Amino acid sequence: MYQHYFGLAEAPFSIAPDPRYLYLSQRHQEALAHLLYGVSGDGGFVLLTGEVGAGKTTVCRCLLQQIPASCDVAYIFNPRLTVEELLSTICVEFGIACPSGNASIKVFVDYINAYLLDAHARGRHTVLIIDEAQNLSAGVLEQMRLLTNLETNERKLLQIILLGQPELALMLERPELRQLSQRIVARYHLGPLTKAEVAAYVRHRLEISGAQRQLFPAALMGRVYRLSGGVPRVINVLCDRSLLGTYVQGKERVDRATLAQAAREVFHQAQRRSLVRPLLVVLILLLGGMLAMTLYQLELRETGTATAPAAMAKPADQTMAATLPDTLEWPPDKPRSRSKAIAYAALFRAWGADYKGADACRQAENLGLRCRSVRGGLDELRRLNRPAVLLLRDDQGREFHAALVALADKTATFAIGAEIRTIALGALAAQWAGQYTLLWRMPPDAQETIRAGERGPAVQWLIGQLAEAQGRVSGTGKDPLFDDVLERQVKQFQLAQGLIPDGAVGPQTVMRLAGVGDRSAPKLLSGQGGQ
Template sequence: MYRKYFGLKELPFSISPDPRYLYMSDQHREALAHLVYGINSEGGFVLLTGEVGTGKTTICRCLLDQTPEDTNIAFVLNPRLTVEELLATICNELSIHYPEGNTSIKVFVDHINAYLLDAHARGRKTVLIIEEAQNLNADLLEQVRLLTNLETNKHKLLQIIMLGQPELKNMLSRTELRQLAQRITARYHIGPLSKEEVAAYVNHRLSVAGAWNKLFLDSTYGKLYHLSKGIPRLINLICDRALLGAYVQGKDRVDKSTLVKAAREVFGEPGFRKYRNLFRWVLAGMALIGCAAALTAIYYNYQTQPLAVVTSPPVQQAISTRPVEEGSGLLQWDWPADEPIYRSEGLAYQSLLKQWGVIYKPNNGSACQQAMTQGLSCLGARGSLDSLLHLNSPAVLKMFNDQGRVFYVTLTAIQGQTATFIIGNKTKIADVKDVALRWSGDYTLLWRMPPKYQGSVKRGDQGPVVQWLDRKLALIQGRKAQSGENPLYDDILIKQVKNFQLSEGLVPDGIVGPQTLIRLNSAVGTGDPVLVDRRKGK
């Protein structure tokens, strides 16, 4: 109903698991990496848990886009089954023929085993994905475990991925299920989004749906976080109802009162009060527990040991140290009045090229074309500030002003709680917490290409790019590079790349694309411009 009113191509807050709308927070990126690792590993279990509505199913759908072509996948969507029904479902998913009316567990298992052996002989992997796995009873879990006993002398024939709510973790901690728990090779738990991620999440979904204007006032994001507790599905429900409310009221954007009214309609008036009171009690309980734990820890430390200094990982340090200058927040400034806003994109790319020592010539092709002549390439994507911190490279960001109009800025540095931008021809400093309130999540950055780079490096490739890749990995891993001028991108090198990708929180698929190449450049230190100079802390 409101789609045409706001100029959207489609509804942005549908609760269907569409991979295009997946907002890749650091948690979701790591979760996807664990699933891809599970598919590419040599058998066993992969466990992904999270509260209702945190995005487990959407990540699973996204996984299908990352699945190697030599993989057969069986989905079990409703595991409230008997053992016989579960085995029949697996057979149906994999198109395994079995005698009509069969109820023998042995017959099902024998047919599945024969199928797995044949698939293995043809060089294919088989993966079983079980959703809502917290609904599996003890008998079903034991049968699932027994399926992983199907193996050759060297390889497991079946990889199993289980997705479920937090109680699944509790189930697997039971003594009688310890054999299954010991076979879990990778596990990850998805928590709710942070307050800053909620704003980026909303802007991301609006951008995918074709929004060109800012449809939520900045003041609504904090309230939305508290109402939804950071759960993506609740965010979708509230935002969808809020946009409908804004449409009915003839408003061009959602304000706080419209958002609160939408939440009441989503939760129901009595439920809304119950939810709000429950949330307050939870916070109070957490505060009391926290205080008790803190007092206990202080007393213990005072009695037994000196104070210790705790250091954080580099990325977290980068956004947690220096206080912000008063009045320097992103909300305090806008596109300069003396510059036409349509020039913002050209000026932003001019500033980005300047960071790399390239002079931008307006009538000499696009900025990305000019960068190519200097051995650089553009990478355009959507993400969060954490995504950019991991890539650690200056970038052009697509922003919205108070009127919802689009303009572009260049992010050049992050230090402590502040981010440095070039807006027009002026340098500004902003609080990193405010960035998500004005940023659509779209960014473009530059990265340095390896010699003779023609595209992603894949199994069987040879040439200068593979030689460059081997030398970079050798520096990182402290080993000698391969001899010869024409090394092959073989299984050994692919395994080293996968290990590097996993250590960097990337999908460990062994394909060397822009994201992996950027991380390699950053890891070895090429002297290229960075957002955070982590060498200063060394």
């Protein structure tokens, strides 16, 4: 949208893991060196962890451009699979021909071992890279360890690189995974950028995209660092929104006010800030009223006529009794270990289904639903308008799950254990780090990615959903095209939904569109028939 205005060849702050834009900070250089060591090493496991958005996948894409010609690499980026499914995927990625319809683990392993022996005989190195590996179950990880058992006197025949969030490292500390942990020959945790590296990172991406002038003053870099925490993906989203705001205002470069507004949009701070002053006023008035009432009671009590003040004090007492709890606690009569199963049972009930245990997302797919498990904020949940399971912590840091079943302006209602509890949103902030899982329904004509230039039922569906969302009449032809006009309508919808207005119809945009007019789905917000 703003590339031509600023003289850029392409968007400089896309969140796609493009290796051309990789800024090799000292940490990223070390991470890449660990991966290269893993590719050329003598087998075993290499572990790379980092927070969401730290750049793990981008470093891995850079690795794929530098692998030696003697290496055969398989890259798996959706590891939420069973043992059989993962082994089947490995066979597909390496081009191993297995018997059609096979579901035997032994058969898969035998074919993989035969392939590894043949590759070794031909002087080839075999490398398996698994992204988002924190989603692997302990059973699947153990099977991966067993695959590395095949070895010669000099080296193991399979090198496995695991990329994941910090919880992956914690998972590998479990006693049942100690054998795998002992086979990790290199570990590295990719941390955030420093303040100086953030400034260099922003300059680097602008230069790659063809910027001819300074679009972000040096004086703002400290603010960008503090807002983003040095996380590259957050920097990208923040800078992209800042450039969009600068373009809309017709300015030459980003200023402090535009950056602040971008931060409010990215971190969903506008509503919170707007409520601060009114809440303070209400609090002052309430305290003042209680003080006046107390003095009035004392005065009447001294004159022997305390009956009336006592009656007047009743509403205040009722107000205090109705005060919401300041924390959400797990019921002591229920085992905390079952909190996840209980929460998912409540979530599935909201969709009119029974939760049967095990993998909730896989079960949802069998019911014709999709599963979204990410880290976000309350504003995002309001827009999605679907019940969700939240991962919470009590004041002692112990984790438990609860189903968020209703969300109002100032309160949140949970199904926790066998109870329904409501707490103030301010209390929720102290217990929730943003991790949630929700279910949504993919319409039959839709698809997860709809690209410009396409035709067909998915484009027809897209046009109809945009028209309903934007209050227009859908006037489509027999075989509509995803053209420039439709792309502009997509961008308008994305902007209204708080998404990056890039015109690309991916999973997040499809999910928001799927919610439009789905009146049979359970709602998080009261009084809304659709989104």
